[in-house]
Amino acid sequence: MRLSICTTNYNCAGSLQQHLDSVFRELDGLDFEYVLVDNNSTDGSWTILLDWSRRFSNLKVEQVRCTMGEGRQLAFVRSLGEHIMVVDTDVVYSNLLRRFTDAYFENFSPFSVQAIFCGIFPRQQWAAIGGRRSLNTNEDVDMWMRLWNLGSIRWYPLALGQHFKEPWAEGSADFRSDRYPTREKFFRLLRREWDLMKTRNWARLDLSKIIAENTIDVGIGASPGHWPVSRIRRSRTERAVELARELKALARNP
Numbered sequence: 001m002r003l004s005i006c007t008t009n010y011n012c013a014g015s016l017q018q019h020l021d022s023v024f025r026e027l028d029g030l031d032f033e034y035v036l037v038d039n040n041s042t043d044g045s046w047t048i049l050l051d052w053s054r055r056f057s058n059l060k061v062e063q064v065r066c067t068m069g070e071g072r073q074l075a076f077v078r079s080l081g082e083h084i085m086v087v088d089t090d091v092v093y094s095n096l097l098r099r100f101t102d103a104y105f106e107n108f109s110p111f112s113v114q115a116i117f118c119g120i121f122p123r124q125q126w127a128a129i130g131g132r133r134s135l136n137t138n139e140d141v142d143m144w145m146r147l148w149n150l151g152s153i154r155w156y157p158l159a160l161g162q163h164f165k166e167p168w169a170e171g172s173a174d175f176r177s178d179r180y181p182t183r184e185k186f187f188r189l190l191r192r193e194w195d196l197m198k199t200r201n202w203a204r205l206d207l208s209k210i211i212a213e214n215t216i217d218v219g220i221g222a223s224p225g226h227w228p229v230s231r232i233r234r235s236r237t238e239r240a241v242e243l244a245r246e247l248k249a250l251a252r253n254p
Helices: 013-026 047-055 067-080 097-109 122-129 139-150 171-176 182-198 209-211 236-252
Strands: 003-009 032-038 059-063 083-087 091-093 112-116 118-122 153-159 161-163
Touching: 003 067, 013 047, 013 091, 013 097, 032 047, 032 067, 047 059, 047 153, 059 067, 059 097, 067 139, 083 122, 097 112, 097 118, 097 153, 112 139, 118 122, 122 139, 139 209, 171 182, 182 236
Parallel strands: 003 032, 003 083, 032 059, 112 153
Antiparallel strands: 083 118, 091 161, 112 118
């Protein structure tokens, strides 16, 4: 099999139908499978996934309690494709997804290439670095930097779809998302800090510079822009103060 889409889902029922429709529509005619691990969603996502898996034999779904990185690695283990595509279930993809995929296989398949909301990785490279680790925060950057150490990753800073996450819950503020009940918001905030500690070596690197030096134009008609990096280096004291403020704000307005 040429391509396996491997990802996770957690409480994204609000966008999941549109997401699946966009992926299967845009990749129609390609030899691909979609392997999706659902993190025990409570919002009706699993019902949607079961319905789609009955209609599409190339959609494999499984429910496992996991982090985002752990779930994507499990999907990889369950997959068969020579290349791995990672997508987000809160993104509805445009026709740029197909154009990006076609351009990748025509000209860039020896490399891992990360666009905004979608990356494609040769299976051998994914396996060589040990795949995704059990992280929620920085699970993507953690893999990118290990591929960068191999000299095998390039970036294409173009959004391939529309992101349906709340604007106040982007990036490191994911814990604020309305997808999570109040108690889980506190857990996810503390988990974020644990993940940041686990990936602290990458925080010393200039991610913006690394991406800029390894940006390519895949030639699908849209010029690449700048990668939306919003990571700010902070001391341990600054991080502790910020965490205290976020905990207080969450307690006042969960």
